Amino acid sequence: MKRIKVINDPTDLVPMLHAMDSDVKRKVFQEVSSKWCLKSTIKEMFGDEGIEALNFFVKMKLVRTRWEPTPTGVDMAYMSYYTTFHIDASCPVSEVGDILFVMQMTNDDFKDMESKIIEIVDKGESFPRTIAIKLNISEVMLKGLIKRSARLEFKGMKVTHVKEN
Numbered sequence: 001m002k003r004i005k006v007i008n009d010p011t012d013l014v015p016m017l018h019a020m021d022s023d024v025k026r027k028v029f030q031e032v033s034s035k036w037c038l039k040s041t042i043k044e045m046f047g048d049e050g051i052e053a054l055n056f057f058v059k060m061k062l063v064r065t066r067w068e069p070t071p072t073g074v075d076m077a078y079m080s081y082y083t084t085f086h087i088d089a090s091c092p093v094s095e096v097g098d099i100l101f102v103m104q105m106t107n108d109d110f111k112d113m114e115s116k117i118i119e120i121v122d123k124g125e126s127f128p129r130t131i132a133i134k135l136n137i138s139e140v141m142l143k144g145l146i147k148r149s150a151r152l153e154f155k156g157m158k159v160t161h162v163k164e165n
Contacts, residue, residue: 005062005082010091014102014144015060028053032063033080040075054078056150059162095140102144114149117142118161126158 007016020026028050031037042050057063061081068077091099105113113135120131132142142159146152151162 003082004084004086007085007087008089010089010095010099011140011143011147013087013089014099015056015147016085016087017103018148019057019060019062022049022053024049025053025056029057029062029080032057032078036066036068036077036079038068038070038075038077040070042078052150055162059150059153091140095138098138098141099144102141102148110145110148113145114151117145117149117152117159121152121159121161126160128154128157128159131159 007013020029024046028042028046031042031045032054039051039054042054046053054063057078058065063078064081066077067074102110116135117131120134125131125134128139128142128146132139135142137145143154146154146159153160153162
């Protein structure tokens with residue numbers, strides 16, 4: 001069955017571009033695009049970076065999961081959910097700069113911002129507006145940073161820290 005991922009929120013472009021920003025992510029996605037792949041197999045082939053890529057794909061809803069029996073017990077299996085992407089996004093000109101900034105941010109700068117957000121969230125603050133004010137950034141930039149992160153996500157109207165698997 002052909003499934004199409006429709007992207008109509010401009011901040012969704014941030015994680016889409018970073019879904020394939022490393023050789024490991026690209027190779028992991030190629031693996032799960034053609035067949036169901038076990039988590040243990042991905043870990044064997046790509047190490048912890050492969051597992052991190054899978055977690056990012058799950059967060060973005062790019063892969064589907066199921067439990068599969070193996071000789072050593074059950075293991076999570078992953079496969080690409082979509083066969084096509086359709087991008088139809090528009091936003092005010094004032095927000096484009098923030099979105100492009102987050103897209104082009106170096107990994108080191110991104111990790112620094114991600115750590116600051118996690119620190120704020122872990123101290124009990126979960127409302128995006130308050131976090132953006134504390135970091136002196138726009139809410140659009142914050143939304144892009146959270147969507148780029150495998151360690152942060154939105155739960156309803158709040159930002160949460162995703163605990164490691």
